[in-house]
Amino acid sequence: MSERHATAAPIQATSWRVSVAPMMDWTDRHCRYFHRLLSPHARLYTEMVTSAALVRGRQLRLLEHSQQEHPVALQLGGSEPAELAEAARLGAGAGYDEINLNVGCPSDRVQSGRFGACLMYEPVLVGDCVKAMRDAVDVPVTVKCRIGVDDQDDYAGLQHFTETMLEAGVQVLVVHARKAWLKGLSPKENREIPPLDYERVYRLKREFPQLVVAINGGITTVEEVRAHLERLDGVMLGRAAYHDPYLLARIEHALYGEPLPARESVLLHMRPYIEAELARGTALKHISRHLLGLYQGEPGARGFRRTLSEGAHLPGAGWALIEQALAPRRAAAA
Known part of the structure; x- marks a missing residue:
């Protein structure tokens, strides 16, 4: 050896x-x-x-x-x-x-x-x-x-x-x-x-x-x-x-025994990373495609995926699109 x-x-x-x-x-x-x-x-x-x-x-x-x-x-x-x-x-x-x-x-x-x-x-x-x-x-x-x-x-x-x-x-x-x-x-x-x-x-x-x-x-x-x-x-x-x-x-x-995190809290923890990558010139679509399944099996999952899929490739897409995808879920929970 x-x-x-x-x-x-x-x-x-x-x-x-x-x-x-x-x-x-x-x-x-x-x-x-x-x-x-x-x-x-x-x-x-x-x-x-x-x-x-x-x-x-x-x-x-x-x-x-x-x-x-x-x-x-x-x-x-x-x-x-x-x-x-x-x-x-x-x-x-x-x-x-x-x-x-x-x-x-x-x-x-x-x-x-x-x-x-x-x-x-x-x-x-x-x-x-x-x-x-x-x-x-x-x-x-x-x-x-x-x-x-x-x-x-x-x-x-x-x-x-x-x-x-x-x-x-x-x-x-x-x-x-x-x-x-x-x-x-x-x-x-x-x-x-x-x-x-x-x-x-x-x-x-x-x-x-x-x-x-x-x-x-x-x-x-x-x-x-x-x-x-x-x-x-x-x-x-x-x-x-x-x-x-x-x-x-x-x-x-x-x-x-790790506590189950709220899905939205996971997304919010992604925000600094996403914004830093956008500042480097990374297009949102390269990151958001990995997020599409986060609400799999949950009410509103299809709308969440659709909002991200349709908007992430557009010029200037950023964190606001994530907020837009979350809006219906927040309204339903209110």
Whole structure:
């Protein structure tokens, strides 16, 4: 073990108890700031950033985040150990608390770059990538994968992949409990059509108790989160946390006893951030799109969404539009 690995802080399994998945085009820095207001404890993840964009493209703007987001992880996509090591170094230098390697995305674009879910066919290469990244940084290097790809229908493939990850020094594995079909299904279909197999992830934890295992896929309620946490170390929420972000507050209340915040108070806490971003030249639409689900399931939710959706793209749109969206709810409560 290298001196770097010997002095790295030990993994705290509770740090992965609840997290929000990396989601392309969704979990940008504005989304993460909003989610942090709803969930003080959740670990947040960036959208996937390719190692090539950071190392060869020098698109360091992709690393931008606020201090309020922590704990926050950078998810990387790539398959070249040296390049991933340099990208991880840039991410750790920018202040990220974790570097996560994507071994689960099934899109054609990702496959053409020889990374994402297709890497489940190459566990030795993934292990080499992980080792190079661990040698480059002191923060945890973790992996997010699927339970299998294509015709990998038995547990043995996932078992072998996990053994290889452990040999490479991985201590945290996030498992999307669906297979990925590399051909024939779109990324959206890959999130919905392959059946969920939670038991396979539970078995993985039983057989590798030293590994911190978090589960992802199809989790939409507080009750489901509780049930998974009886068997596993962590739960990663995906689309449910985006479309119904107040779910994060309900989970905080259930697991940590945090008081449930009023939805309007969450918005009001967004105001300084929104106004600061507007002053930087950020268009309101880039922030407000993440707020649309805040009143999901509540009276007036449709009107709230419509006001923001129709007005946020207009020139000069600012905080006044948020107030306009809230007005009917305030009137109803008066």
